[in-house]
Amino acid sequence: MVWVCCVLGCVNKSGTGIKLFCIPKVNVKYSMSQQQLQKKRRSLWINVINNKTGISDQRICSNHFITGKPNEDESHPDWVPSVKLGTKDALLNDEKTKRDHHRFIRRQKINKTATEAKESTQSRVAAEVVHDDLTSTNPDQEDLDDPDHDTLNLLHSKVKQCEEKLKLLQEELRVTALARDAALKQVDNLIEINDKLLADKHVIVKKLSDLQLHVQNSSIIHQLENDETKTLYYTGLGSFNLLTAIFNALSPGLQEDPRYKISLKEQFILTLMKLRLNLGNRDLGYRFGVAKSTVGCYIEKIITVMHVRLTPALLLWPDKEALMETMPLSFRVHYPKCVAIIDCFEIFCEMHSNIVDKASCYSNYKSHHTAKYMISMTPQGSINFVSKGFGGRSSDVDIVNDSGFLDYIDEGDEVMADRGFLIDEALQIRGATLVMPAFKGRRLQLEGSET
Numbered sequence: 312m313v314w315v316c317c318v319l320g321c322v323n324k325s326g327t328g329i330k331l332f333c334i335p336k337v338n339v340k341y342s343m344s345q346q347q348l349q350k351k352r353r354s355l356w357i358n359v360i361n362n363k364t365g366i367s368d369q370r371i372c373s374n375h376f377i378t379g380k381p382n383e384d385e386s387h388p389d390w391v392p393s394v395k396l397g398t399k400d401a402l403l404n405d406e407k408t409k410r411d412h413h414r415f416i417r418r419q420k421i422n423k424t425a426t427e428a429k430e431s432t433q434s435r436v437a438a439e440v441v442h443d444d445l446t447s448t449n450p451d452q453e454d455l456d457d458p459d460h461d462t463l464n465l466l467h468s469k470v471k472q473c474e475e476k477l478k479l480l481q482e483e484l485r486v487t488a489l490a491r492d493a494a495l496k497q498v499d500n501l502i503e504i505n506d507k508l509l510a511d512k513h514v515i516v517k518k519l520s521d522l523q524l525h526v527q528n529s530s531i532i533h534q535l536e537n538d539e540t541k542t543l544y545y546t547g548l549g550s551f552n553l554l555t556a557i558f559n560a561l562s563p564g565l566q567e568d569p570r571y572k573i574s575l576k577e578q579f580i581l582t583l584m585k586l587r588l589n590l591g592n593r594d595l596g597y598r599f600g601v602a603k604s605t606v607g608c609y610i611e612k613i614i615t616v617m618h619v620r621l622t623p624a625l626l627l628w629p630d631k632e633a634l635m636e637t638m639p640l641s642f643r644v645h646y647p648k649c650v651a652i653i654d655c656f657e658i659f660c661e662m663h664s665n666i667v668d669k670a671s672c673y674s675n676y677k678s679h680h681t682a683k684y685m686i687s688m689t690p691q692g693s694i695n696f697v698s699k700g701f702g703g704r705s706s707d708v709d710i711v712n713d714s715g716f717l718d719y720i721d722e723g724d725e726v727m728a729d730r731g732f733l734i735d736e737a738l739q740i741r742g743a744t745l746v747m748p749a750f751k752g753r754r755l756q757l758e759g760s761e762t
């Protein structure tokens with residue numbers, strides 16, 4: 312069957328090398344939206360053909376399409392026939408159709424360019440620019456003279472912009488790379504410094520350890536431990552073992568405190584040094600690395616504990632039989648019944664604020680405020696009595712009478728004292744005798760019978 316083109320004025324027919332196409336139909340197999348599109352297309356076709364006769368079975372030749380055939384893409388100009396449609400309006404429409412076609416081709420090119428641009432980092436900006444261009448360009452303006460040329464120019468300018476931006480980015484990249492190199496160099500330097508510091512730290516730790524060892528070795532305890540002469544000089548005790556034994560006897564009365572700067576044993580040694588050498592508290596503070604006032608606190612505490620714990624154990628009045636049996640030879644000859652040798656000693660003290668106490672402490676003998684004690688020892692040399700403290704003004708006789716010393720004296724006992732001790736009467740009341748050692752006085756030496 313021979314088909315003739317249905318466009319008004321067109322005489323093309325099948326079998327002459329010209330292709331003829333059916334008017335698109337609506338296919339119910341497709342989705343509703345696609346059917347709507349097909350309806351729209353069909354309506355447009357019928358409208359442009361402008362031939363109301365026999366629509367259902369008509370054909371349209373390839374001459375009415377820009378590309379010579381219909382296109383399924385809605386945005387393509389050949390979606391609907393648009394060329395040589397026979398009427399004046401159609402002719403005008405032909406021109407618009409050509410422009411539409413150009414625009415389609417152009418947009419395809421631009422899209423391609425944009426796709427290529429997206430593929431590389433450098434063209435990312437270009438893609439944005441093109442996109443901006445597409446979205447910002449006025450379509451009506453595009454339709455003015457020579458749109459292809461304008462677009463090309465636009466693209467050229469965009470490419471230039473992109474190149475400039477690329478240069479800027481490259482420059483930025485170069486600066487960043489330089490900064491990175493500098494930072495890496497700095498990191499290397501820091502690592503080097505860190506290594507050096509670590510090495511220094513090891514050296515310092517070693518030195519510290521040596522110093523600690525040195526300090527430990529130079530501590531007073533360490534010194535005394537290894538030197539009995541020093542122990543005797545500083546503490547009056549014959550050996551470090553004795554010192555330790557006495558300290559152990561005191562220990563139950565002492566309590567460690569984390570606030571102490573030195574150990575209890577060092578505090579004990581400090582106290583012994585004070586007793587032995589009467590070193591100044593400041594001197595002791597320097598030696599032990601503590602404050603002067605702290606030294607005073609330590610001494611007071613240790614002395615109190617020594618008094619409480621040592622006095623009952625060490626200050627004993629010996630049994631008379633034991634005393635007689637161990638009497639030294641010289642005493643057996645001259646003073647066979649001597650049980651005690653007494654004397655008083657005075658310790659300087661601060662002036663009392665109370666006027667009565669102040670007066671009672673002033674010693675005419677020493678011309679100073681003093682505290683006075685009476686001390687008694689056996690002929691064997693052991694101390695068997697120490698009185699409580701009295702004011703320096705107290706006389707020896709008063710101290711002997713008030714100290715409780717006489718309670719230890721039995722009938723027939725002999726008590727040896729210096730000439731100043733006027734205690735004959737007090738002793739006589741108890742049936743005891745006062746004996747005095749030979750006194751050289753102004754003589755050059757004692758006589759034979761006195762020795």
Ligand SMILES: [Zn+2]
Pocket residue numbers: 316317318321322323371372373374375
């Ligand atoms: Zn035709």
